[in-house]
Amino acid sequence: MKRALVTGGAGFVGSHVVDALLGRGVQVRILDLLTPPVHDGKLPDYVSTDAEFIRGDVRDPACMRSALRDAHYVFHMAAYQDYLPDFSTFFTTNAASTALLYELIVAERRDVELVVVASSQAVYGEGRYRCGRDGDVYPGPRSEEQLERAEWDHQCPECDGTIEPGWTGESVMAPHNSYGLSKRDQDEIAVKLGARYRIPSVALRYSIVQGPRQSFRNAYSGALRNFTVQLGSGVQPLVYEDGAQLRDYVGVRDVVRATLLPLDRPAMQGSSFNVGGDRSVSVLELAGLVGRALGRASEPRVSGHYRVGDTRHIRSDVSRLKSHGWAP
Numbered sequence: 001m002k003r004a005l006v007t008g009g010a011g012f013v014g015s016h017v018v019d020a021l022l023g024r025g026v027q028v029r030i031l032d033l034l035t036p037p038v039h040d041g042k043l044p045d046y047v048s049t050d051a052e053f054i055r056g057d058v059r060d061p062a063c064m065r066s067a068l069r070d071a072h073y074v075f076h077m078a079a080y081q082d083y084l085p086d087f088s089t090f091f092t093t094n095a096a097s098t099a100l101l102y103e104l105i106v107a108e109r110r111d112v113e114l115v116v117v118a119s120s121q122a123v124y125g126e127g128r129y130r131c132g133r134d135g136d137v138y139p140g141p142r143s144e145e146q147l148e149r150a151e152w153d154h155q156c157p158e159c160d161g162t163i164e165p166g167w168t169g170e171s172v173m174a175p176h177n178s179y180g181l182s183k184r185d186q187d188e189i190a191v192k193l194g195a196r197y198r199i200p201s202v203a204l205r206y207s208i209v210q211g212p213r214q215s216f217r218n219a220y221s222g223a224l225r226n227f228t229v230q231l232g233s234g235v236q237p238l239v240y241e242d243g244a245q246l247r248d249y250v251g252v253r254d255v256v257r258a259t260l261l262p263l264d265r266p267a268m269q270g271s272s273f274n275v276g277g278d279r280s281v282s283v284l285e286l287a288g289l290v291g292r293a294l295g296r297a298s299e300p301r302v303s304g305h306y307r308v309g310d311t312r313h314i315r316s317d318v319s320r321l322k323s324h325g326w327a328p
Helices: 012-023 061-067 087-107 144-148 178-196 223-232 252-263 283-294
Strands: 003-007 027-032 052-055 073-076 114-120 129-131 135-137 163-165 201-206 208-210 249-251 271-275
Touching: 003 012, 012 027, 012 073, 012 252, 027 061, 052 061, 061 087, 073 087, 087 114, 087 178, 114 178, 114 252, 178 201, 178 271, 201 252, 208 252, 223 283, 249 252, 252 271
Parallel strands: 003 027, 003 073, 027 052, 073 114, 114 201, 201 271, 208 249
Antiparallel strands: 129 135, 129 163
């Protein structure tokens, strides 16, 4: 029987990956620290008792060594994401833990058949835009001065003309925050060290994942969580900027299917793939959808407020993953 290690397996996406692996007859071991803001220190009830559980830190060599024991597959789902400026935690948890994983596999000659790492859409920063004169362009983050003037939309970095948001493929990574930078490093560690040491590896760049088991304690869960909390409390949903920001949401079950796909598609090895919903929704539209779903329709309040570092539009092109038989 095959055995899999799922780091972060008590979390939102990780726990669904655990369930899917168990459903395939794979023995599963979970390594999770159960830390805030996602957890309250207790193992959630939804975590399957059919999986072995180790409480430990992916940054700790002893914990990782123990968790890797006899594993054929590794699904590295553990991650740190927050709005706090503790930059070192992003890199030690997201990138250094991935380097440690490969270090142990190589140094101890582990017989690992596949590593899948959970990367992120955040590696793209502002993503791809199209300029009528200059073609594909990749603008940098908007300045605080621009946002203060309510200049929400990007202009072409080459000609200063109007540009339209496109669908971002896997070719250009341009992160501009600590989370995105750490995920870019994780992504490259997996693909490049995997290739160098002949460890079959795949990096999956998730868009905004939504679904059951999402932590409502974690502010990083995004606009859907915020609108649900606000409407549930009888508060008019607050929309930043002008509400026209485009986002790409994908259901957790679709993400899990993509995450297990490399088990059956060896041709995916050695590459990174976008995992998204293949359609975009504005933040204003999302607020309306949440209100109707809760039966508490309330006109969103377009505040004109902003958060420095927020992406204006981002949508992932999933055509490469679809070529391997997956669709959201």
